Amino acid sequence: MSLPILVFVLLALSVAGYVLGRGRAMASAGGDARKLHSLPNYYGWFGFLVALLPAALMLLLWLPAQSVVIDTQVSAMISDRSAAESSRGLVMSDVERVAEGLDLAVDAGVLTEEQAASIRTEFTDVRERLGEVGVALGSDVTSETLQAAQRYRALSSTGDLLRTLAVVAAALAGLAFVYRRAASTFRARNAVEAVVRWILILAASIAILTTVGIILSLIFNTVEFFSLYPAWDFFFGLTWSPSFGGGSELGILPLLWATLYISFIALAVSVPIGLFAAIYLSEYAGPAVRAVAKPLLEVLAGIPTIVYGLFALLTVGPLLVDIFGDGGVLGVGWMGGGTAVMTAGLVMGIMLIPFVSSLSDDIINAVPQAMRDGSLGLGATHSETVKQVILPAALPGIVGAILLAGSRAIGETMIVVLGAGAAARLSLNPFEAMTTVTAKIVSQLTGDADFASPEALVAFALGMTLFVITLGLNVIALYIVRKYREQYE
């Protein structure tokens, strides 16, 4: 039975569980729902979950287990000689392709099931036969590969049969359990709620485990990088000049400098504007203005960053060149080309405005009305109230918002790829092109990267560094927020 059909059957059995649970409970109560411990639907859902969850869990565990078992069995058939020619993994993927091709051929009716199982390279040109059904193979199929593929198919079909039996048996066992337990005294509501709680816990742990997984994947590659390239040169090197031919200098400092420089400009743009916008919207704007302006501001947050990147490349960059470039309005000639730290910083600042304003707006609104009343009642003007009471009270939250905006700026990629340039450089001139950590991660990993070379692996070390920096910022933000909370509440 194929997987989609199996899932469908499982769902059907679960629905049967619902009907069974509800029906049994109602029957045991003599058709009077008031005599049940829980509402009838809870017995139904109990039946549904008991039929579904164990079987579904079994299916989830079975799928990877089956492929591992089959892979080990089949790869044992591949002789060391052919494994030595290319890698064992490549031979295995050939085997899987041939097996798939045979499946397709059987489905298309080109081969019968017996033919597919007994076909021999000595008598048939397998590559040509499979080509007829649209499976292109890179090379002629060796006898060994074909036999492995046939074995693969045989094992798979046995495995699928066992899988179906196991899953259906689990679902039926669930149904039997429901049949026995669903009586008027059974606390179905508590049982269902316990299951729901576990589902919630599962969702939370998946989010956390994913983060751990991401960190681990970064760590292993980073460690591998540092075994190829000295950590001192990476962290304190002043030159970034990777060359895949060897002899690269991979110093992070120029990249880190540009990252921080651009983030600083972005924050210098977004923090005042965002904060003032938030103050206006939460303190001064009438309900009508607020109803229009707030969503409009938040639309900015919904624009994909690549669009901001285009804006930087096509509009802001040339505009800045017209002002600060050679023959520009100011005649200062500071700027050579459109891509520069300033271009990327300005556009990133615009991107962060809604981020800062919307967070600050929430925080300012959270300051109790009693604070405003108290200040106004003492004869303070609205603006004095905002400056001296509301902003100080909201400050920890606002600092937190700014640090969060900072970690977004540091991690931003598309705007700097398009707006900041590609040359790594240590310079104070904001009108010069520089490149950031994120932009270099992209450029080191795009194209045909050889994952054994330090030039490609450096991307993971860069990513890890960024991760540590943003993590640090977030920790500091949380610390500040908590510290001031303690003092004021």
Add this chain to the structure above:
Amino acid sequence: MNEMPVVDAEAGTLLPKISAKKVQVFYGETHAIKDVDLNIADRTVTAFIGPSGCGKSTFLRCLNRMNDTIDICRVEGDIRIDGEDIYDPKVDPVQLRAKVGMVFQKPNPFPKSIYDNIAYGPRIHGLSRSKADLDEIVANSLQKAGLYEEVKDRLDEPGTGLSGGQQQRLCIARAIAVSPEVILMDEPCSALDPIATAKIEELIDELRENYTIVIVTHSMQQAARVSQRTAFFHLGNLVEEGETKEIFTNPTDRRTQDYITGRFG
């Protein structure tokens, strides 16, 4: 401001500190205060009593134009303090609120130190010429609010760290610090325990010597204890106003009698 009691030249009688005529308040479509006429005497405690939603707090907030901060609220009629129409366009509500201080239902100290809480008003209005001046204002205000002894050693600690009753006295000290002439209190004890309440009531009695005090309260015992005059509000109307003793022993209106004997409330 004129420190002398204002005398009506024609009648030759003492004018009240606050006089309200035909005051109407609307919240959007709701008519919250209907045609209220009321005189409030200087250096007296006047209590506003009445069931919830009767408009007593709303009327109180008209007296320092706090209702201006609510968009949908509209006030009509004539309210005069010392003979001056406070809703006249020439009057700056901000200046008015320095003259008519307010203490709120829930203690609302600012998230600043005790010192800065008191110094807030004087700083805004430029009442002190030097740091020593300001120190004196702060100490004086705390003394008048009966809080000085309790907090004199920790003036730089946050005001929010005090107990509820201390916070409320801090708010009273804060209001006193800008030397108002009138202090409005909107149920100042409703969030406090009985001991803190007793302290505030004592304080109100002392403050009467120097300030005109208007207090909104839910507790009839409190009104009887602290006030000399009482006004009873019901459904947006001012039903009856008079000597507190009279109102509680010999009310003229049936509704007042029903309320103070606990028939509704």
